[in-house]
Amino acid sequence: MPRARRQQISLQDTPYYHCVSRCVRRAFLCGEDPASGESFEHRRGWVERRLLFLASIFAIDVCAYSVMSNHLHVVLHINAEKAEKWSTLEVLQRWHKLHKGTMFTQQFVRGESLPDYALDLVDSSVETFRNRLMDISWFMKELNEPIARQANFEDQCTGRFWEGRFKSQALLDESALAACMAYVDLNPLRAKIRENPETSEFTSVKRRVVAAKHQKQPTLLYPFVGNPRENMPDGLPFELSDYLELVDMTGRIIREDKRGAIDASLLPILQRLNISSENWLCIATEFGARTGAVVGAEQSIAHYCDSNKLNRKPRSSHNRLLA
Known part of the structure; x- marks a missing residue:
């Protein structure tokens, strides 16, 4: 039986969460329906605009996202400290x-x-x-409901458009966060609908690459602020250049279907996160299948289970890939 959403969100353990919403009737959220030939590509813009609009309102930061044909991925950061400072x-x-x-x-x-x-x-x-305004369930509700209404109006039908519950995964440490963000950003490559990250429309990595060309970071995405340190500003605990290089090199391997070796340029950030190159490729391509409701190194999961009074470690064997 699924746990209540409020029991899955634990800010004392992590502010980072991976959420997935899928169309309930196998409908096309976006893309082209091969049966009818009808194109729903314009709906990607609906989702992206709504997502970034909500990021400007909520105390929830968007770390990564990708809008696929019948589902969407978002990696979110709950910024409780920011919300408490609002007048x-x-x-x-x-x-x-x-x-x-x-x-x-x-x-x-x-x-x-x-x-x-x-x-x-x-x-x-x-x-x-x-x-x-710092509740992920409210964020996903405000994202999904307007899209459902627009799609149903366009399809001239009524009823559910999305599954009743979105999937939520707690990302307990830096290794889980980096792996999940890369997995999300590389979804179009894994689905073989794009050839490289910079041409993957309606993804966070495309938006970051465009901004990076002008030596900037997107204003509506959670910024990269560098490796963890004292007096660290609010943002992702990685270098932007490291992350983009990591995604690019992983994307090349996914496209070429060469799972045996990873370019040496991947090593610095993977070494800091204590992830082997072989394990990195596995989790970057099969994150959803290899992880459960909480994701992190074994010690992070053990602490999460203790603090949330869980009797068993959720799919802990799969998380050894993150160690």
């Missing part, structure tokens, strides 16, 4: 970009005078909205 006004302004809120919250944003009882209700609403 009452900022929380309300962000929430009102998604929903109307209440009459009192609307009046508060407009700067109107409110009686004490109304201010108490505003404060209560703000805490509810603040919690929602």
Whole structure:
């Protein structure tokens, strides 16, 4: 029986999560339906625009994403510290970009005078909205529901478009995070619909490559800030250049179907993460099949199980690849 979503999200263990949503009726989210010949390619833009819009509102950062023909992958970072720093006004302004809120919250944003009882209700609403704005379930709901409505309207049908539950995996350490991000960014190559990362439309790696050409990082994606250190700024604990090189070299091997050797340029970051080159290629191509609800080195999983009072280690044998 699946665990409740609130039991799967544990900020004391990790702020990073891999989420996957699939179309429930084997419908085409995007791409071209070979049976009818109808193209749904434009829907990729719907998903990407909505995803990045939500990243500008929620205290949830998008680390990686890829929009496939009948499913989508996102790697998310819950930024609880950021949400706690928001003022009452900022929380309300962000929430009102998604929903109307209440009459009192609307009046508060407009700067109107409110009686004490109304201010108490505003404060209560703000805490509810603040919690929602750092909740992955709310993030995925706000992502999936508008897409479902648009697709159903276009298909002239009703009913579910997405599966009832999105899949969620906790990424417990740097090795799990790097492996999952690479897996997500390389999905179009694994599906043989693109030849290299820089031409993989509607993926985070394509957006990062385009920005890197101008010596920048995309403003709506969680930035790379370098290797872990004291007084580290908010961002991913890798060098952008290392990650792009890692994805590029892995992508070359996936395309050429040569699983036996990895270019020597891959070694520095893999050595720091304590992942062998052979294991890296395995997890970069089969992450979904080789991992369970939590992903990380064995010691990270043991700590997670202890802190969440789990009696068994979820598919721990597969995670030896990350050690």
